[in-house]
Amino acid sequence: PTHIILSPGPKHPKDSEICLEIIEADLNVPILGICLGHQAIAYKFGASIKTLKTPVHGKSSKISVINEGDIFKNLPSNFEVMRYHSLYVDNLPNELEILAKSDVIMAIKHKTKQIYGIQFHPESFFTQYGKKIIENFINLNQISKNKEKNVENFAPFMKKLQVGYPLDSSDYEIICKAINNIA
Structure with missing residues (x-):
């Protein structure tokens, strides 16, 4: 594969078998974790996974981009995203960095690998710039090849x-x- 997207799902990241196996395999291709995929990446590298007091299902939130990184390239520093989750990532290990936040960590990146996680749903009609985020992710490997x-x-x-x-x-x-x- 040239890219891997770890998609959303109903499980706890510790039970997301294939997601964890893919992260562990270290395939040297860009990986984007969405929702559960984001949590699985964080969990695999040692972050805490916690439960929200109130689940956020079908709610939009404004995120603040702290570090543009590659996936938020040429996007505004604040925009609306659609959320569907009851768990969240906390206490990141040293090899992961925060790219965006709202009330919780909304996007992360591995510091030395092309591994990214986003808590929100870029495929949702209600996520501003969702298509651009996916486009930036798809362009990652091409930039590397060039x-x-x-x-x-x-x-x-x-x-x-x-x-x-x-x-x-x-x-x-x-x-x-x-x-x-x-x-």
């Missing part, structure tokens, strides 16, 4: 320099274009 391809493009120039040949203006032009694509 970076790898561009880094590979440097190899001939490095070989040239290693054997003592100078680079010419056309070499620099290609290198500048590659660097521009990486940034």
Whole structure:
């Protein structure tokens, strides 16, 4: 697979067998956990899962984006999302960081892997920018592939320099274009 979405479900994250197995498998592809998937990611890395005093089913909330990360790229810092959950993530371990909050943690990211979790439902008509969030997630692997391809493009120039040949203006032009694509 090029991407994995861990979808919502009615279980406690500790009982979400396949979700936990996928996270543990470390497949080196971007993972997006939605609702239960978000909770499973947090649980697998050691966060606490707690029960809300009042379940939030079919309610919208305003979230505040704290860290744009990759999935909230080019989105406003506050927008409405649709929620359906009775559990929430708390006490994140060091390898996870908060991307967005409302009254609870609404989005997380692993600090060194392309693993993301969102408590809300981007597929809901009532979530503003839901389509853009999914689009940003889908673009993650493509960005990574472009970076790898561009880094590979440097190899001939490095070989040239290693054997003592100078680079010419056309070499620099290609290198500048590659660097521009990486940034």
